[in-house]
Amino acid sequence: MGVLFGLGSIAPWVAPYDPLAANVRIQLQGPSAVHWLGTDELGRDILSRLLYGAALSLRVGLLAVAVGMGVGVPLGALSGYYAGAFDLIGQRLVDTLQAFPGILLALLVAAVAGPRLEWTIGVLGVLSIPVYTRLCRGSVLQTKQLSYVEAARAVGCGEARVIVRHVLPNSLAPVIIQSSIQFALSVLLLAGLGFLGLGAQPPTPEWGSMLAQGRVYMRTSPHMVIFPALVISIAVLALNLVGDALRDALDPRGADA
Amino acid sequence: MGLYLLKRLLLAVPVLFGITLLVFIALRLAPGDPALYLAGFDADGATVQAIRVENGLDKPLPEQYVVWLGNLAHLDLGRSVTTREPVARELEMRYPITFNLAVAATLLATVVGVAVGVVAARFQRTWIDYGLMGLAMAWLSVPNYVLGLLLILLFAVTLGLLPAVGASKPVDYILPVVTVAAVGAGMLARQTRAAMLEVLSQDFIRTARAKGLAERHVLARHALRNALIPVLTTIGVVFGNLMAGTVIVESVFGVPGIGKLMVDRILARDYPTVQGAVLFIACSYVFVNILVDLAYVAADRRVRLS
Numbered sequence: 001m002g003v004l005f006g007l008g009s010i011a012p013w014v015a016p017y018d019p020l021a022a023n024v025r026i027q028l029q030g031p032s033a034v035h036w037l038g039t040d041e042l043g044r045d046i047l048s049r050l051l052y053g054a055a056l057s058l059r060v061g062l063l064a065v066a067v068g069m070g071v072g073v074p075l076g077a078l079s080g081y082y083a084g085a086f087d088l089i090g091q092r093l094v095d096t097l098q099a100f101p102g103i104l105l106a107l108l109v110a111a112v113a114g115p116r117l118e119w120t121i122g123v124l125g126v127l128s129i130p131v132y133t134r135l136c137r138g139s140v141l142q143t144k145q146l147s148y149v150e151a152a153r154a155v156g157c158g159e160a161r162v163i164v165r166h167v168l169p170n171s172l173a174p175v176i177i178q179s180s181i182q183f184a185l186s187v188l189l190l191a192g193l194g195f196l197g198l199g200a201q202p203p204t205p206e207w208g209s210m211l212a213q214g215r216v217y218m219r220t221s222p223h224m225v226i227f228p229a230l231v232i233s234i235a236v237l238a239l240n241l242v243g244d245a246l247r248d249a250l251d252p253r254g255a256d257a
Numbered sequence: 258m259g260l261y262l263l264k265r266l267l268l269a270v271p272v273l274f275g276i277t278l279l280v281f282i283a284l285r286l287a288p289g290d291p292a293l294y295l296a297g298f299d300a301d302g303a304t305v306q307a308i309r310v311e312n313g314l315d316k317p318l319p320e321q322y323v324v325w326l327g328n329l330a331h332l333d334l335g336r337s338v339t340t341r342e343p344v345a346r347e348l349e350m351r352y353p354i355t356f357n358l359a360v361a362a363t364l365l366a367t368v369v370g371v372a373v374g375v376v377a378a379r380f381q382r383t384w385i386d387y388g389l390m391g392l393a394m395a396w397l398s399v400p401n402y403v404l405g406l407l408l409i410l411l412f413a414v415t416l417g418l419l420p421a422v423g424a425s426k427p428v429d430y431i432l433p434v435v436t437v438a439a440v441g442a443g444m445l446a447r448q449t450r451a452a453m454l455e456v457l458s459q460d461f462i463r464t465a466r467a468k469g470l471a472e473r474h475v476l477a478r479h480a481l482r483n484a485l486i487p488v489l490t491t492i493g494v495v496f497g498n499l500m501a502g503t504v505i506v507e508s509v510f511g512v513p514g515i516g517k518l519m520v521d522r523i524l525a526r527d528y529p530t531v532q533g534a535v536l537f538i539a540c541s542y543v544f545v546n547i548l549v550d551l552a553y554v555a556a557d558r559r560v561r562l563s
Binding site: 007092093096099100101103104107108109110111112113164188191193195196198211214215218219222225226229232233235236237240241244 | 268271272275276279280283284288354394395397398399400402403406407409410414415453500502504505508515520524526528531535538539542543546
């Protein structure tokens with residue numbers, strides 16, 4: 001995975017061709033020495049498009065995680081720390097959001113706002129808020145009862161300082177693990193929307209929309225489907241494995257599960 | 258139990274209100290005048306105004322929301338802009354397809370997932386275990402639309418064994434069901450294995466083995482029964498996810514369920530239908546989750562109902 005997104009982040013330098021350069025004379029070619037993964041219906045190099053697609057997925061995934069964490073972590077921390085009415089309202093909001101299947105919200109927004117990448121990133125981020133809030137709230141509830149937090153309060157630290165300096169840093173481990181999973185989910189959903197024509201719009205090289213284009217030429221040029229399919233699957237598989245490994249490493253109880 | 262049910266249902270009320278509010282606001286924020294959509298783009302100003310008044314679109318938004326909720330209570334979801342049919346009727350026609358697809362896929366996922374999980378637990382830390390868990394991880398990771406396309410490529414295009422699209426004959430449903438079931442099977446296999454391993458380490462299993470029971474009986478009668486309690490929850494989660502998860506797969510295989518209806522109408526900007534479909538799926542999701550919780554309580558007397 002590191003390799004995949006690493007290559008993606010330097011796509012402009014390693015990609016053998018311009019991902020948008022069309023050349024109909026070489027359209028729909030299978031893999032060859034010149035075009036390793038073949039060309040699409042406009043004669044664009046599939047390898048280059050996949051690499052630029054990796055860059056896009058990387059960017060969208062990171063931004064979505066940032067949005068989700070940026071809203072979810074403070075919300076969860078405040079909910080857990082102050083409890084009471086704030087907690088109750090916050091948790092009901094989170095319940096509502098979580099009761100909404102992710103793909104539905106993404107589709108709804110695509111329906112309303114039109115397929116715009118900024119909106120997609122926003123939705124992917126918003127979708128991960130409940131997970132972060134829950135996690136952070138749970139671990140803050142535990143951490144805030146520890147004696148060193150009491151000690152910090154006893155020596156006269158303000159509320160804000162206690163939360164930011166003492167409680168939060170010790171509650172973040174599960175949040176960080178979860179981020180690899182949220183990143184994978186975002187990449188997956190982005191490709192799903194792209195596949196339906198509701199994500200990134202052509203000619204932007206995006207994995208899901210490449211898959212959708214490939215579907216049209218599946219009978220004659222299966223490589224147009226196979227390579228994007230492989231890349232999406234490998235990316236998500238790798239992210240899931242990383243998530244598993246992190247969980248095992250940080251949670252000795254779940255070592256065998 | 259009755260009290261728990263009541264409490265669980267009451268908790269669902271604010272969630273359902275939240276969902277309706279979310280859907281209502283989302284579609285009111287849509288660019289364009291809803292009255293213009295209802296009237297058609299070539300209508301003149303007077304007609305549009307008449308339709309606006311007729312549908313209450315000239316009233317303030319909170320009032321519109323209350324009216325809309327009232328209609329919703331009578332299952333009146335408005336009319337589709339594209340077909341002019343009542344949205345409720347279109348949903349009624351389509352939901353059995355999605356429902357059957359989700360049920361069939363859940364059954365398949367359960368059978369395959371539990372079997373794989375039990376076998377993997379039985380042969381823990383052997384190549385059988387690692388192989389099966391690798392497979393489960395792969396099922397979990399390949400997005401269903403990708404799997405769908407690859408299956409079409411293999412079974413329809415290359416081998417010519419099964420139809421690629423359609424939904425008229427039972428055979429048309431083989432590929433969609435397998436596709437939709439894969440993620441659930443992966444989840445269930447992992448969950449079953451973990452639950453089995455936990456149960457197998459307990460004393461009563463040692464007792465069962467000590468009194469000379471065949472391993473097969475120990476697994477089936479003693480271990481699996483107890484391991485199934487957490488697995489039951491996962492089955493429910495899988496089913497809930499499938500009601501929403503079929504959205505993309507239906508489009509891949511051209512299965513005319515609610516998911517395909519929604520995607521088609523998004524592209525056609527048919528807001529009332531999209532609204533109805535989103536509400537329908539979200540509400541089924543909430544109710545399935547309540548049922549899952551209840552089943553969990555019913556299955557495990559040890560769960561405290563607090």
